[in-house]
Amino acid sequence: MNAHRQIVIIITLLVLTGVSMITYKHRVLGFPLFATDTETVWNIESRLEFKALGGPVKVRINLPDSVSGVEILHGSEVSSGYDSGVERDHGMDFYQWSRDDALPGQQAVFLRNEVFFREVPVVTQEKPPLPITPELNEVATQVQKDFSDANAKSGAKEKNLVLKILRELNNPASEHLGVLLRDARRRSEQLQLAIDLLAMEGIAARMVRGVLLEDRQNNRSALFMLKVWLDGQWQLFDPRESSSVAWDSFIIFQEGTTPLFEVEGGENSSLRFSVLREQRASFITAVEAARNHRSLLVDFSIYSLPVAQQGTFKLLLLMPLGALVVVILRNLVGIRTSGTFMPILITLAFLQTGLLIGLLLFIMVVGTGLIVRSYLTRLNLLLVPRIAAVLVVVIIIYGAIGIAGHKLGFEWGLSVTVFPMIILSWTIERMSILWDEEGAHEVLIQGGGSLLTASLAYALMSNQIVADSIFLYPEALLVLLAAIIAIGSYSGYRLSDLRRFEPMERY
Amino acid sequence: MFGLASPLHLRRKGVVGMNKRNFIYIAQSNPRHLYPRVDDKLKTKLLCAQHDIPVPRLMGVCRVQRHIKQLPDFLADESQFCIKPAKGSGGKGILVITERQGNHFVKPSGVHVTEEEVARHVSNILSGLYSLGGKPDVALIEELVQFTSDFDGFSFEGVPDVRIIVYHGYPVMAMTRLSTHASDGKANLHQGAVGVGIDIATGRALKAVQHARPISEHPDTGRALNELVIPCWDEVLELAAKAFEMTELGYLGADIVLDRNRGPLLLELNARPGLAIQVANGRGLEPRVKLAAKQAANEQLGVKERVSYSREHIAPL
Known part of the structure; x- marks a missing residue:
């Protein structure tokens, strides 16, 4: 094989490899084509405070479930003296801190989550079974029957029905539900009432808790939301505002019977959230997301090095x-x-x-x-x-x-x-x-x-x-190498040749 | 256009550019291990002696710093000589002495040089000032060439030489370099020496350029350059062609000077000859090189046959 053909083959291989790796990272791993693209990242800091009783302490915060289209990164928790990490129990992920010999007194652990959305998520997974009509006491049954009849008359659509129920729940003087609301002061009780009412209409609903993604929120407690199965997908509703909420503005930390957080060896615990919005180059989040997924191309690349070496x-x-x-x-x-x-x-x-x-x-x-x-x-x-x-x-x-x-x-x-x-x-x-x-x-x-x-x-x-x-x-280096090899085998004229041989034009 | 030649025109003319010279001619015709044969002038001299190629006589070699002390005694009886670095390139570090006045030496320009200055020059050569890559070197002390008077009026203050490009044993292109006042007596085209293309067939001048611009008369003496004819042209060509057998380098520049008494002498060889020769000839190297390569592949010829082939078939291209 002569040198020229070898050079052509090498150049072709280098360009193909480089370009296909770049394409893979762009298309599959979601790397932006140019480093100029920016995207929104939500920094959520969870601060769990409790009073340690002295002795062993174990603290858990439930982690948000992964939903397609959403990337959630955990880490950079600042909690000295604790062993910490992501644990999995009964199919649920949570972040756990543990320590054998906590001093009695006020303690705090921090969990920092970074959330960004590749696209506005549509949650269709886990289709619920048809709700079973709840067993309720006589008063409640009667009230609900009246309410249900009234709805049937007005012919409200399912979504409007949900909104109507939520509005009624916020109105203690409600014509239909006022009686029941007297016994349901707490938000969770009100929502349970809503879930029961919806169940009677054949609509599945669940109670969830989490954080509303709004910039510069400090010291907020977890909010309750209602998750309702409508039109073949889950939709979120805010009971306070009686309005529907998009999936990219709320992160669910707790769902169903799992506790939001657990503290063993402590008392008087409280969980508070702070939310900060950040606009940053999308490649940073892409790299972090790919690392999170343990993608081979990223795992065995310079991104796997410590940050200081990455700079070098x-x-x-x-x-x-x-x-x-x-x-x-x-x-x-x-x-x-x-x-x-x-x-x-x-x-x-x-x-x-x-x-x-x-x-x-x-x-x-x-x-x-x-x-x-x-x-x-x-x-x-x-x-x-x-x-x-x-x-x-x-x-x-x-x-x-x-x-x-x-x-x-x-x-x-x-x-x-x-x-x-x-x-x-x-x-x-x-x-x-x-x-x-x-x-x-x-x-x-x-x-x-x-x-x-x-x-x-x-x-x-x-x-x-x-x-x-x-x-x-970095795969672009292969393409660069191909370009250098190509120039190395270029035997045509240089610009300076054209200048110095200019007199040849006259002959 | 814009002071640039059209690449199409140059290609049609077969003009070779730097990339092609480096990538195809030098890289493919000149194996690197053969370079010392031409890059080290001492080696070249010894090889020339083996192959009966006439060169300026070697008077002595200064190899180490302590030899420098013996230099005044060695040069005591000499009034004309030339000191050059064995591994110098492009005429760097060459000291020419044409006269002696007491303890002083005189350069061709008339400048006086003391013994100490000569000793320092040799010391610089030994420490590698003029060698490629700054490697330690040796200094050659050579007899001065007694230049033929045939070039009188064609050269100013300096020594004209004939550069012949030899491709696989076939002389393909020739020029002579005439020093001018601007070039400070040096036959270096970059510094303003005049390059005159020489017809391989006849030894007659073709075209002349200075600073890569065509001229017709010598800028200092005013002599018409087209009257220039190289004497002993056949011998000159044979000398250049012989260098191929000696060095085995496929792409070679042979620099030849004409001595009044001894005829053509091989001054030095170059494994990376430049491309300005094309402008001086008004011709491109490529068609000639191709024909020479074809002929070299066809049959093995002796020196005389190769020269006559070049004069007959390569020169008209």
Whole structure:
């Protein structure tokens, strides 16, 4: 197999692999195509306070059930001294804190949930059986029969019926239900009444508790809601407002007979919720969701690293972009640079100093270095000691710029230290030789070429969208590699060839 | 348009660009392990001696720093010589001495050089100042070439040489580089030397360029450049063609100078010859290289047969 065919095959494989991985992450894992997309994330903090009796303590908070279209992440609970984690019992998930030797007194544990919606959920799962007509006392039966007859006459639709019942429940002077409401003061009792009434109409309903998703809610207790099976799906109703509630504005923490929270070894417990709305880049939530699902592609990727190392890799992932810029400028455009990949290292320094200050510092250091180096030429030193001497001079220049800048109030002078000093020493050495042999003109061409390359690479690498996107899809590196290989086997003209062979047009 | 050539036009002419030179000619014709044969001028000299290729005589080699102390004694009786780094490239680090005045040496430009300055120059060569990658080097002390007077008026202050591109043993393109005042007596096209394309068939000048722009007269002497004819052209071509057997490099640039007494001498070889020669000739390398490659694949010819094939079949392309 000849080299050309191998190159074509490798390029095809790389592009196919890269593009299909990107497509998979986008389509299946729900990664956004560009890192600019943002989405709403609800931060729900549950704070469970109790008075410990001393001795072993076990605390549980029931966790929201997973519903398709909703991602709920648990974690970052701040509760010192407790062992904590997600536990599963009788098919229900809950978060548990336990401790063998809690001091008596007030204690608090925190659970932080992050909730975001891929789409507005439609809850059709778990179709309920037809409700059994409840056994009630005589008064209640009579009241309900009257109520039911009245409804039959008015011919209200099922949804309106639910709303009507809720409205009646909020009205203690209700014509029909007033009698029953006298015995049902508590919200849960009222809702049970509603459920019974609906059951008589053949409508299944359940009581749920949870948190209403509204921004900047603090210190709220769990709210009761009514979940009703209507038109082939569950719908939520708010008993206070007598209105229906969309599924993306309420998170259910408790349903049916499971307790909302349990405290063993404590008393006087209370659970309070705070809700905060946050708008953030959707790729962050996508990455977290994919981690939550233990997707292989994400589990064995840089996202599985600790956050600090991810930051390092985020920078490393940008290097190939700089390399691509160098390859394009050298092999397609034909710009001459001083040292092949020196511009990338300069770019890395620019990323920390900013472009203008970086350029200024570079020119200051290299310019001063060249002056000193031209004197060293006369001293007739051997090569390695000479470069070592240049290195020392470079460090002195760093110090001078830093201190002078500080004294004059230019704090940016201190950022000179991010420049790679060995590379700068070699650059000074190489430019000095170039100056002697080819003249100042060539030094300006190569120095300017290097800075132009570094500036273009900077423009690309400092772009937040580019940085986030490549972090989001590291697979794009395969496509980048394919592009570099393709340019590496390009035997056509460079832009500079077209310029230098321009006289050939006249022949 | 916009001072740029049309790529279509260049392709039609068969002009070779940098990428093609690097990717196809150099990478595929020149195995890397053969590079030292041309990159190290000392090795080249020794090889030339084995293959009976005439070169400027080697007077001595300065290999280590302590040799430098012996240098004044060694050069005591010499008034004309040339010191060059064995691994230098592009004419870097070459010191030419044409005269002696007491303890001072004189460069062709008339500048005086002291013994200490010569010693420092050699020290720089040894420490690798002029070598590729800054590696330690050795300094060659060579006899100065007694240039033929055939180039009088065609060159200013400097030494003209003939560059011949040899592809798999076949001379495919030639030019001569004439120094000018602008090039400071150096035969370096980047610095403003004049490049004159030479017809492979006849040794006569074709076109001339300076700074990649066509000219017809030498900018300093005013001589019409189309009158230039390279003497001993057959010998020059044979010398270049022989370098293929010696180096086994498929794509080769041979730099040849003409000595008044000894005739054509091989000055140095280059495994990465540049492409400006195409502008000086007004022709592209590609069709010639293709024909040479085809012919080289067809039959194994001797040096003389290859040269006559080039003059007859490759030159007209």
